[in-house]
Amino acid sequence: MKKTYALASLIALCLAFWMSSGFLTNAIKSDDVSITARNLALRDRELDSPLTPVRTIELEAAFKIRLVKLRGETDHKREVLIQTQLDGLIEERPIERGDFVEEGQLLCQISTEDRQARLIESEAQLEQARLVYSSNQKLAKQGLLSDSGLYDSRSQLKLSEANFLKRKIDMGRLNVIAPFSGFIEELHAEEGQFVTPGMACATLVDLDPILIRADLSELKLKGIEVGRKASISIDGFDVVPGRVSFVSQVAKPGTKTFEIEIEVQNQNYLFASGLSADVEIALDQVLAHRISPSLLLLNDQGKLGLRSVLKDLVLFHPVQIIDEDGDGVWVTGLPKRLQLITVGQHAVSEGERVTVVSETSLLNAVEERG
16 A cells, blocks of 8 residues: 555656646747847847938049148357457457347457567568578579588578468457358457457357258158258248258157258348247148048047948048148048048948938038028
8 A cells, every 4th residue: 555655656746847847948948939039129120220310422532732831940050159269358349249240340359469570570580581592592503502501491481481471370360250141149258358269259140041940750751851842931921932951860869750950041131040930841742632620530449530431331531631721621541532421420330331311412402492
């Protein structure tokens, strides 16, 4: 009897386990079906959802002269410290700070003292040496003077000539003159002051031509060469032409920029040193598009560019700004002709399908209604 109850209990337990496992399997299958169905429904909704509308305009490239624009300042070409070569008292200094002086004009005059007497003495010694050498030549021809005697008189003549030339040069050095035309920037000697060789009389600066010094970045260095023409706009003056006279071949360690100099004629001395100046250097012609700067954006990689549409797909084009004017900015890097997104470019991404509304069609519709 006990065996019968035990057998019945075992059968009931197996039946219960079998039934419960079937429910679990159906539940899992039911869950799998629900997830798949949800994914399919989600995809259907995405396909059925309307595409993002964007407004476009058709652009075509035009030739544009590529300009390099720099900000710099004027600088004098030469600055020389004019120094004395003799010792003595400053007898005359007929210049003041800010004076313009011509090449060869007197800056400082050193007192003559006994130098004139030394010059006269050396001139007399030279004349005597010439007479002695001339007489010895005649004696030597007659055999009355040895060769060594003739050589001694000739050596004495050479020494006298050198001494006279030295005294003559010293007399010329009494007048400290301007080596070129320019402006007196600083004065270093006063009348009555005793000076020695190497002491300064004045500082002279040359402002014609004037130089424009600026710094070029690595990206702007290509195409800049000596002799290339430039346009210079100096604050408060009209635009003047210039010429690139120097391009550094070594970058500055701190800024990684290259120094450039532009030479500008300044015959009327209108431009002082240290004025701010804008420089434009014309390079080659390139195909470019003029756009509104508000259309520019950055992609996920941080590159500056524009978005366009090709066959309902959004494209991204990295661009480079080469110039700007009152109507917008000029950029390179775009196809020659494209449908540029003008409204909605921030709401779409590269590769996305969109609905295109042409600005031309909108204008035509407005005109028809009018």
